[in-house]
Amino acid sequence: MTIDQFLLMKNEILLIAIAVIVLIIDLMTDNKKILFPVMIILFIFTTVIGFIYQTDGELFGGMYRSTPLINMMKNILNTGVLIILLQSAGWLINKAENHENIGGFCFILISSLAGMCFMISSGDFLMFYLGLELATIPIAALVAYEKMKFLSAEAGTKFILSAVLSSGILLYGISILYGTNGSILFKDLNNSVEITNLQALAFIFILSGIAFKISLVPFHLWTADVYEGAPVNITSFLSSISKAASVFILLILLFTVFINFSEIWNELLVYLSILTMTIGNLFAIRQQNLKRFLAFSSIAQAGFIPLGFIGGTSLGASTVLYFLLIYVFSNLGAFGVVSVVTSATGKESMNDYNGFYKTNRGLSIVMMLSLFSLAGIPPVAGFFSKFFLFTIAAKQGYYFLLFIAVINATISLYYYLLVVKAMFINENEQPIEKITSDVYAKLGLAICVLGIVFTGLFGIIFDYINTLSKGI
Amino acid sequence: MEFKLETFLFFFLAVSSIISAIMMITRKSPISSALFLILNFFTVSGLYLLLKAQFIAVIQVLVYMGAIMVLFLFVIMLLNLQDKSKFKEKYSYKKITSLLLSILLFCILSFTLYFGFTGKFKAMSDAAGDLGKAETLGAELFTAFSFPFELASFLLLAAIVGAVVLAKKKFN
Amino acid sequence: MIDINYYLLTSAVLFSIGVAGVLIRRNAIVIFMCIELMLNSINLTLVAFSAFLGSISGQIFVFIVMTVAAAEAAVGLAIVIALFRNKESVNIDEINILKW
Numbered sequence: 001m002t003i004d005q006f007l008l009m010k011n012e013i014l015l016i017a018i019a020v021i022v023l024i025i026d027l028m029t030d031n032k033k034i035l036f037p038v039m040i041i042l043f044i045f046t047t048v049i050g051f052i053y054q055t056d057g058e059l060f061g062g063m064y065r066s067t068p069l070i071n072m073m074k075n076i077l078n079t080g081v082l083i084i085l086l087q088s089a090g091w092l093i094n095k096a097e098n099h100e101n102i103g104g105f106c107f108i109l110i111s112s113l114a115g116m117c118f119m120i121s122s123g124d125f126l127m128f129y130l131g132l133e134l135a136t137i138p139i140a141a142l143v144a145y146e147k148m149k150f151l152s153a154e155a156g157t158k159f160i161l162s163a164v165l166s167s168g169i170l171l172y173g174i175s176i177l178y179g180t181n182g183s184i185l186f187k188d189l190n191n192s193v194e195i196t197n198l199q200a201l202a203f204i205f206i207l208s209g210i211a212f213k214i215s216l217v218p219f220h221l222w223t224a225d226v227y228e229g230a231p232v233n234i235t236s237f238l239s240s241i242s243k244a245a246s247v248f249i250l251l252i253l254l255f256t257v258f259i260n261f262s263e264i265w266n267e268l269l270v271y272l273s274i275l276t277m278t279i280g281n282l283f284a285i286r287q288q289n290l291k292r293f294l295a296f297s298s299i300a301q302a303g304f305i306p307l308g309f310i311g312g313t314s315l316g317a318s319t320v321l322y323f324l325l326i327y328v329f330s331n332l333g334a335f336g337v338v339s340v341v342t343s344a345t346g347k348e349s350m351n352d353y354n355g356f357y358k359t360n361r362g363l364s365i366v367m368m369l370s371l372f373s374l375a376g377i378p379p380v381a382g383f384f385s386k387f388f389l390f391t392i393a394a395k396q397g398y399y400f401l402l403f404i405a406v407i408n409a410t411i412s413l414y415y416y417l418l419v420v421k422a423m424f425i426n427e428n429e430q431p432i433e434k435i436t437s438d439v440y441a442k443l444g445l446a447i448c449v450l451g452i453v454f455t456g457l458f459g460i461i462f463d464y465i466n467t468l469s470k471g472i
Numbered sequence: 473m474e475f476k477l478e479t480f481l482f483f484f485l486a487v488s489s490i491i492s493a494i495m496m497i498t499r500k501s502p503i504s505s506a507l508f509l510i511l512n513f514f515t516v517s518g519l520y521l522l523l524k525a526q527f528i529a530v531i532q533v534l535v536y537m538g539a540i541m542v543l544f545l546f547v548i549m550l551l552n553l554q555d556k557s558k559f560k561e562k563y564s565y566k567k568i569t570s571l572l573l574s575i576l577l578f579c580i581l582s583f584t585l586y587f588g589f590t591g592k593f594k595a596m597s598d599a600a601g602d603l604g605k606a607e608t609l610g611a612e613l614f615t616a617f618s619f620p621f622e623l624a625s626f627l628l629l630a631a632i633v634g635a636v637v638l639a640k641k642k643f644n
Numbered sequence: 645m646i647d648i649n650y651y652l653l654t655s656a657v658l659f660s661i662g663v664a665g666v667l668i669r670r671n672a673i674v675i676f677m678c679i680e681l682m683l684n685s686i687n688l689t690l691v692a693f694s695a696f697l698g699s700i701s702g703q704i705f706v707f708i709v710m711t712v713a714a715a716e717a718a719v720g721l722a723i724v725i726a727l728f729r730n731k732e733s734v735n736i737d738e739i740n741i742l743k744w
Contacts, residue, residue: 016626023633060619104637111630118623126620126705133712134627137719141634144723153727157672160720161679165666168682171709172659175686175702179693180588184701198588201580482646486654493658493681497665502673509677512658516684519651523695528687528706535710540680540717547721548673551728570667578660585652593648597698604695604703612700613707620704624711631715635722 008055008066011074012121014046015114019107026103033093039106040440043085047078058123062185065123068468073248073321074117079447080241080328081113086444087336088233090437091343101145108138109237116245120252125174125184128249129167135245136163136213139238143230155229162212162222170209176202189257195264203261206253207268213246214302217275224283227295232342235291236335239298244324247305251320255312262312269306270401276303277408285415288350290338293419294331297374300412301327307389307405311396318469319392322455322462323385326373329451330382333370336445337363344435350419355428360435364423366445373452375416376409381456388462482522489515502548506541513537524596525604651692658685672724676717683713 006013018039025035050071058065085106092098092105115134122128140163144156178184180199181192193199208219215223227235254265280300287293308320340363342348357364373382386409393402437445455461489512496508513536520529602608613621658681665678687706694702 061616063619100640101637104633104640107633108630108637111626111633115627115630126617126701126708127623129705130620130623130627130708130712133715134623134630137627137712137715138630138634140719140723141638144638144726150727150730153723153730156723157727160716160723161666161672161675164676164679164716164720165682167712168662168679168686171683171686172689175689175693175705176585178690178702178705179697182697182699184705196588197584201584479646482650486650489654490657490661493661496681497661497669497674497678502671502677505674505677509681512681513684516658516688519654519688520691522646523651523691525691525695525703525706528691528703531707531710532687535714536680536684540714543717543721544673544677547725551725567668571664574660574664574667577663578656581656581660582653585656586649589649589652593696595645596695599698600695603698603700608700609703609707612704617701617704620708624708627715628711631718634719638719638722638726 005057005059007053008057008059009064010053010055011046011050011071011078012114012117014049015110015117018042018046019110019114022103022106022110026107032099032102035102035106036089036093039110040082040085040089043078043082043110047075047082050075050078060123062123062187063127064118064121065186066121069317069321069465070121070252072465072468073120073245073324076321076325076328077113077116077120077241077245079451080244080332081109081237083332083336083444083447084233084237084241085109086440086447087236087332087339089440090340091231091233094343094438105142105145108142112136112139112237113241116241120245120248122249123186125178125186129171129174132167132170132213132249135242136167139234139242142234143226143238145234146229146231149229151229152231153229155226158222159226159230162226166209166212166219169205169212173202173205173209176205186257190259193257193260195261200261200264203258203264204268207250207265210246210250210253211272214243214250214305215299216272216302216306217279217299220276220280220299223299224292224295227298228289228292232291232335232339235295236332236339239295239335240328240331243298243302244328247302247320247324251309251317254309255317259312266310266312269309270398273303273306274401274404276300276306277405278303281408281411281415284412289348290350290353290419291342291348293350293415294334294338297412297415298331300408301331301374303408304386304389304405307393307398307401310393310398310401313392314469315466316392318462318466319385319388321465321469323389325461325465326381326385326452326455329448329455330370330373333366333445333448333452334374336441336448337367337370340435340437340441340445341432344437345432347432350422351428352432353419353422354426355431356423359431359433363435363437363445366449367423368420369449369452371416371420373456375413377413379456381452381454384456384462478522481518485515485518485522489519503545506544506548509544510537510541513541523604524600527604527606527609530606648692648696652689655685655688655692658682658688672727673721676720676724680713680717683709 022039054071056067092102112135115131119131122131140156140160143159144153146152181189211219277300280296280303284296308316373380376382376386492508492512496505499505517529517532662678662682666675669675690702690706
C-alpha cells in the first residue's frame with residue numbers, strides 16, 4: 001500500500017488523530033480550558049483539507065471506498081460538527097462543573113464523527129456495521145451527560161436501548177443477505193441480489209434498522225424524549241449530523257446494493273414518507289417546549305427526503321445531498337440560538353421567547369432565517385431544496401405523494417411562523433434579557449447564516465453537487 | 473433411523489438453549505435472568521462446536537460469559553436489586569399484543585428461512601473444519617480484515633471514554 | 645449430518661424470544677440482556693452460514709459483533725447506573741412514558 005492510497009482515508013485518520021491528541025492533552029494538563037482552542041484549530045484544519053484535497057478510489061479489497069459525492073458528504077458533516085463544537089463552547093467553558101469533561105466531550109463527538117465517515121465510505125457490511133456502532137454507542141454517554149438531571153439519564157437509557165435494538169434488527173438482515181449471497185462486499189452483492197422472499201425480508205430488516213436512526217415514522221418513538229432529555233448541543237448533533245449521515249448511507253445502500261429492489265423500495269418509501277411528514281407535523285404543532293418542537297419538526301423534515309430517492313436517479317441523489325446540506329445549516333442555526341439562550345438563562349419554553357426581538361436582535365434574526373429556511377420560504381435556501389425534491393417526485397409521476405408533501409409543507413409553514421410571530425410580534429413583560437454570546441458561538445452562528453444565504457443565492461453549488469453525483 | 477451422537481447433541485443443545493431463553497425472559501429477578509442467559513450462551517457455544525467453529529466457541533465462553541455477563545451480574549449486585557417489590561410488572565393487553573407480535577415474527581422468519589434454504593446447501597462445506605481454527609481466523613483477522621480489527625479497538629476506546637465521562641458525574 | 649435449516653430455526657426461535665423479551669419486560673437491565681440474546685442468535689446464524697458456505701467473513705463478523713456487544717454493555721450499564729443513582733428504579737414503566 002502506497003502513501004497515496006493511505007491518504008484516501010485522510011479525513012478519518014485526521015479525525016482519529018485529533019481525538020487521540022485531545023485525550024492526551026486532557027490527561028496531561030489540569031487547566032482543561034486550553035484544550036478547546038487547540039482542538040478547534042486542528043478541526044478547522046481538517047475541515048479545510050477536506051475541501052481542498054479531494055481523492056477517490058478503493059482500499060482493502062473494496063472494504064473502504066471513496067467517491068467525490070462521499071467526499072462532499074464528509075465535508076458537510078465536518079462543517080456541521082465544527083459548528084456544533086463552536087456552539088457548545090459557551091456551555092462547556094462557562095460552567096465550572098463541565099470543565100472536568102471538556103476532553104471527554106470533544107473526544108466522543110469527534111470519534112462519533114469519525115464513525116460516521118467510516119460508515120458512509122464503507123464498502124462492505126462489516127465496515128458499515130462497525131461505523132454505525134462507533135457513531136452511536138459513545139454518543140449515548142453524552143445523551144445521559146447532564147448532571148443531576150433525571151430526564152437526561154432517562155433519555156440516555158432510551159437512546160441506547162433503541163440504538164442497540166435497531167442495530168440488532170439490521171444485523172439479522174445482514175446475516176440473511178450474507179447467507180443467500182455468500183458475500184458481504186457491496187460490489188459483489190450489487191450483482192447477486194435479486195428479489196426472492198428471503199432477500200426481501202433481509203431488505204426490510206435492514207431498512208427498518210436504518211429507519212430507526214433516521215427516525216422515520218413508525219420507528220420514531222424514541223426520538224422526542226431523547227431529544228428533550230439530552231443536552232442541547234447533543235440534540236442538535238443527533239437531529240442534524242446523525243440523521244444526515246444515516247440518510248446518506250441509506251441512499252448509498254438503496255442505489256448500489258438494493259438497486260434491483262427499486263420497485264419495492266419506491267412503494268415502501270412513499271408510505272414511510274407520507275406517514276413521517278404527516279405525523280411529525282401533527283405532533284410539532286402541539287409542542288410548547290422549543291427543543292421538543294424542533295425535534296418533531298426534524299422528524300417531519302426527514303419525511304421529505306424519501307421524495308428524492310424515488311426512481312433511483314443520480315439527479316435524485318444530488319438533490320438529497322443538497323437538501324441535507326441546507327438542512328444541516330438551518331437546523332444547526334435554530335438549535336444554536338436555543339443553545340445560547342438555554343446556557344445563558346435555562347429557558348426552553350416557547351412562551352419565554354415572546355418579545356425576544358426587542359432584547360436580542362441578532363439572535364432573533366438568525367433564528368428567523370433558520371426557521372424560514374426550514375419552512376421553505378422563497379428567498380432562503382430551504383425553498384430551493386424542497387422545490388427540487390418536489391420536482392423529482394413530479395418527474396416520476398408520484399402526484400399523490402407530491403400533493404401530501406405540499407400540504408405538509410404548508411402546515412409546517414404555519415408552525416414555524418408561530419415561533420417567528422412569538423419572537424417579533426408578541427408582547428412580553430419579562431422578555432429574555434440581553435445575552436452576550438461568546439466568540440465561538442458567534443462564529444458558529446455566522447457560518448450557519450452564511451451557509452443558509454449562499455447555498456440559496458448561488459445555483460452553482462447545486463450544479464457542482466450534480467456533477468459529483470454521477471458515480472455514487 | 474440410525475442413532476447418531478451428533479444429532480442427539482444438536483437436539484439436546486438446541487432444546488436446552490430455547491428453554492433457557494424462555495426461562496430468562498420470564499424470571500422476575502434479574503439475577504436469575506442473567507444466570508439463565510449464561511446457560512443459554514453455554515449451549516449456543518456447544519452449537520458452535522458442532523458447526524466446527526472452535527475458536528468462536530472459546531471466545532463465546534471467555535468473552536461473552538466470562539466478561540460481559542459478569543459485568544451484568546456485577547451491576548445487578550451493585551445496584552442491590554433485592555427488593556422484590558421493585559420487580560412487580562403489570563400484565564396488560566399490551567404484553568399480550570407484543571407476545572402475539574413476536575410469535576408472528578417467528579412464523580414469518582421460520583417460513584421464509586425454511587423455504588429459502590431448503591436444498592440450497594447439500595452439506596457443510598469441506599473447508600469448514602479449517603475455518604474455525606484459531607490460526608486461520610487469526611491469519612485472516614490480521615491480513616485481509618486488519619482494518620476492521622483496528623477500528624474495533626478504537627470503538628472500545630471510545631466506549632471506555634464514554635463510560636468514564638458518565639462515571640465522573642457527581643451525585644448528591 | 646444436520647441440515648442448516650435446524651440451526652437457522654433454532655436461531656429464529658432465539659431471536660423471537662429476544663424480541664418478545666424486549667417488548668414484554670420493563671426492567672432496563674433485563675431488556676439489555678434480551679438484546680444480548682438477540683445478538684447471540686444472530687451470531688449463530690452467521691456461524692452456520694460461514695460453515696455451510698465455507699467463507700470466513702461470517703466468523704470475522706461474529707468476532708466483531710462480540711466486540712461491539714462488549715462496548716454496548718460498558719456504556720449501557722454505565723447509563724443504567726446513572727439512572728439508578730438519580731432515581732432508585734430501573735423499571736422502564738417507572739422512569740416514565742416510554743411509549744414503545
